[in-house]
Structure formats: C-alpha cells, structure tokens
Amino acid sequence: MSATMTLGGAIGAGLRQAMTADPKVLLLGEDIGKLGGVYRVTDGLQRDFGPQRVMDTPLAESGILGTAVGLAYRGYRPVCEIQFDGFVYPAFDQIVSQVSRMHARTKGAVTMPITIRIPVGGGIGSAEHHSDSPEAYFAHTPGLRVMSVADPQSAYSLIQEAVACDDPVLFFEPKRRYHLKGEVATDGAPAAGGMSRARVLRHGTDVTVLTFGGLVQVALDAAEAASEEGLSLEVIDLVSLSPIDWPAVTESVRRTGRAVVVHEAAQTGGIGAELAAGITERCFFHLEHAVVRVTGWDIPYPPAKLERHHLPDLDRVLDGVDAALGRPSSYGEQAFA
C-alpha cells in the first residue's frame, strides 16, 4: 500500500501508526491537540486518540521534557513536540542533565524512550528564534541519538523507528521540506536500523557531498548542476547525526578522496567539524584535499530578508566543491593555511 503524502503528513501518519501499535505512546506539546500543531503534523490525532494521549501542555518546554522524563520512568513512551527549534533551549537542562543520562545513571534500570520532535532550520522567511539549527548541541551530548529527515518516505518510517527506540531521540524535521510531497509505502515494518543509516542519494566519483535535512535537495541540485560541467558528485544524506554512519561515509570518501560537508548551522563546533575530524582520522591516506565545510556563518540567525546570505545554496555548495578540487574558490589558499 502506498499514498501520496507531504513530509509533515508522513510524520503524522507515522505517529498514528506508532500510537496504534503501542498504547504507551503519548504525545505532549504546545498547540498539538485541537490545532494539530502549528505545522498540523499532529492534525486529527487528539480527535482520534483523546486528550490523554495527545496532550496540549501548558506553555513550558522544561515542563514538557521534565514530565516526559517522569512519564518514561512510569513506562510511557512520550513523543514531545517543541514548537520551533529556537524554543528547545528552555528544555535544554532537562534534555542534557536528565533525559540523556538516566539510562547510564541507573545502570540501565530506567530507559528514556523519549522522542523529541523539532521543526528545524531556516529558508522559510521566519521571525527570530524560528530558524535555528541546534543539532550540534545535542550530538555533543552523550546518551542522545540525533537525526534529521529529508523526505516523506523516510520521515514516515523513521519517526516510527525513533518512537520505538529505547534511547532518547532528537528528531529534526526541516520546515522548508514540510510541504514536500512524495509516495509513501505504508505497508510492512520499517527497515530496522534505518534511523542510524546514511543514504547514498546520488552516486558519484569526484567529490562526496555530505548533508542532511533541509539541504539535501540543495546538494542534489548542486550535483545536477555540476554534472553539466562534467563533474560527478556523490550525495549522501547522513540521516543520523549521532551516531554518524561512519562505514557509509568512509566508504564513499575513500573512493572520491574529497569531501564537502554542508549544513545550515554555524561552522564552529558544528556537525561539519565532527565529520572533518572523523574523516581525517579514518581516510587520511585517501584524501586528496582537506575536508571542506559549507555552512551558515558564525552569526546569530539573520533577519528573514537576509537569510539567503547566510544559508548554503547551490552556488555555495559548488564553491565548496571547487575548494575541495583545489580550484579557485572563495576559500582561497589561506582558508587551509
């Protein structure tokens, strides 16, 4: 069976599946009930599962995550929605000090099967605090799994996997892709382990482009443009940012000898830094060039009308590819001096 769904709709459908499969799954968040969430991802779920399983919570993110910890302690499987990326920070303490450590703290006696869904990233002309990419904070935190989806099919499958996972999972949903439509196969169990596996979306031989979430399509478009100039880019959707699927990454980079990492978040301490270090460790003797990062600048997210100067786009990806090929680029010599 299959159906055409938007990415947002596919997440909703996946949640419906997960709630049907396990009565301990419940949803918590602001405006997720009657309104169905500001992006309507949970549309209809409160109507069908009732207010006890789809809880409109008071306006308090620390409250949402803190009570989710208690619910998990009690054997529930909470799925928390944070309304926008920039509003996860009030919950940061509960996530970093409690959610992430509980399993280790209790020597495995207590599990925290909490899924934290977060609409993420920019490119939608939004107000301040509505376009952040905070994934690195969480990938840096031991005990958390971090992932991002880029298309309806994987969104549908991976949200179910994330909910079923006994570890806490940060599940990032790129806002700019919410309305993207695709065919979603809804029968059969989702492939186990998919949430930790990178996907090679386009095979290539010259440069490996590593990205995730909202920029996957940008990377694919860049690869298409590059092919017109005779360049062959391999595009990998990392999907999982913690753990990183190193076998997939190293297999590709050892073949191409060049890697470009693309993300929206600031460069310093970002996922790109981890990838660059990990690739250097694993592929040092195969590398033809230093790993190149194409990222948002190290600035607070700019106002909507200026975001295009901040966000990596097709041309900036190609500029990074040029750098990785040792061609003239904005990176120049000094960038790697």
Next chain:
Amino acid sequence: MSSLLAHDTGTGSPPDRGDPRTVRLLTPDGVRQTSGEYAARVADLDDAALLGLYTDMVVIRRIDQEATALQRQGELALWPPLLGQEAAQIGSARALEHDDFVFSSYREHGVAWVRGATTAELCRVWRGIAVAGWDPYRIGMATPQVIIGAQTLHATGYAIGAKYDGAASAVVSYFGDGATSEGDTSEAMVFAVTYGAPVVFFCQNNQWAISEPVGLQAPTGIAARAAGFGLPSVTVDGNDVLAVLAVTREALERARAGEGPSFIEAVTYRMGPHTTADDPTRYRTADEVEAWKAKDPVARLAAYLRGTGALTDDVDAEVAATAQRAAAALRADCTALGEPDGESIFDDVYAEPHPVLEAQRTRFLAYREGFEEER
C-alpha cells in the same frame, strides 16, 4: 478523569466573570465610577485627558489594522495583531514616566507607540529586515521578546540595578497568560521579591496562547498565583483603560516607594488571530468572539465620552483623521524600508574584534565578488 479533561473542552473565560474583586471604573456601556480607592487614583483625568487616551487607542488600532493589511499585501512577513488589547496597553503605558523602562513581548505595539517608537520602528522586525525595531535606550523599552517569558527576568534584573543606583525608575514587564507557565516567569517573581525589585509584572490575559485557552495554563486563575511568591496582585478589567491606568499607577507608586514588585492581571481578549499566520477558527467559536466584541475597549471609552459630550461627531472625525495619518505614515515608512546589505549579517555579533568571524566576513566578500565577476 473529568478534572484531567477539564482544560480540554475549555475555551477562554467568559468576558465578564462578574468577579467583584476585578477593578473596573468604566462599565461596558460607558458609565464611569467615581468613588473608591482606584477611582481616586485617576480622579485627575478630565475629559480632555480621556480624549487623549481615546485618541491613542484609536490610533494604535488603526496602525494595527494597517499593519495587518501590509502583511496581507506582502509588505510585512508577519504581524501579531493587538486588536482588543488597546486599553490594557495604552492605559498601562500612559502610567509610565520617561525614566521608567519596559520589557515586553511581541504584541505590545501600543506600549511601544506610547513610549515613542516611530512607525518605521514598529515595522522593521516584521518586515524581516532586522531583529530589533529601535534603540532600547532611546525610548526606554527593550527589544520585544520572542522567547516566551524571558523578559520577565530581564525586567527584574533591570529593576534591581535601578534600585542599586538609587534611581526613581520603575520597570514594567509585559507578558501573556501563556507566559505565566514558563519557568522564567516564576523565577522572575522569586528574584523580584527576594531583592525588592521595583518591577511591575503586567500580564495581559487575552484568554489564548495560540490555540490554548487560559484554563490550560492556570485553571485556578492567574493573579492568585502572585500571592504564593509574596507579591501583591490585582485583577483589572483590561478593556477599561481608566481602571488599567489606576492599577498601574498604584503598582508603579509602590515600586518607586521602595515597596517592591507587584503583579497585575489585565483581563482582556485577543480579538484577532495569534498572528497573521494563524487560523483561530480551528480552536474557538464565533460566539465567543462576538461576546467579547460587546466589551470592546475603544467603544467603551467612546460611549463614556459621548455621554459627557466631549466626543462629538466632529471630534471623532478629527481623531479618525489623526489615526488615518498615522496609518498612512506607517505604510509609507514601511514600504520605504530598504533591505540592508548582506554583509551586515556579520556586524555587531561581538562587541570586540573576533578574528574567526572576520575571516568569515572576508570569505563572504570574496565569494560575493567572485560571484559577481562570473555574471
């Protein structure tokens, strides 16, 4: 089970809970109460002064309407309308002195207007060209806060500083009913009481936090909470500009007298959508909105002033013309706001030189130059 679900069927509170403790000086049909403690606090307001408040309210409503239209026309990216909250904002802001300071949320256009924000400044953020509209020190009002509740702590800290300085300044923090659930808001009240901060917590209970009715945040009422923190609190009819002015004056006086913080719950109603991106028909009934229209804050003051003879058709036409001029200025100033240069995204991230960021700026410029050459 029923108590668990209580919030779920809830909508906003009825417009008139008939609570005798709610301070009200103008009835919905425009009768002014002249006796009692609070009436005495605004006894100095003659018809001319009230006409001033009326003009403020009409002007800001017209500005709000124009901004909503500008959003529909693509000139603004978003706008959070204040429609229905004019009395709560104008009444409280008109109680402030020049040296006082405001820390608000995003919907307080009326407060910003009274503090002296220009029409261009009201637009900048919502046009998507800046994350702040004005210089906070110029108008005595911080950049409106998007993170719900955060500004309550900022107000408290500023007030502690003012107290340490021996200044006569008081601080008002504006926030919504939803914001009362955030930890920051509770922490702000704790700090304010501990340090005797000259701060007024001004909660506009407009019945809704996006789709969530106030009963979901505070099933037992908002103002009552303050007592637990050790703050005096008052509930005021937020659609009664006189009553709002009276209770805010009282709280500011208390702050200036070194008697510490206070809490005001102004009961009002968000007559429009949460923002221009919201569809309130998904979560509230037309009947509820209609019921609140009968409590319209602007109509209420108009009714009173018509009764005294201060508001004639001619005067009202003048007020409308003033509002129309403000709306026209808003439109002209808004559409004239150009886009800053892309390089400006690197400005002001740090107060002191930062070599890594400067290297990125250099690369940005090199990239842009190379890009332009290619064309």
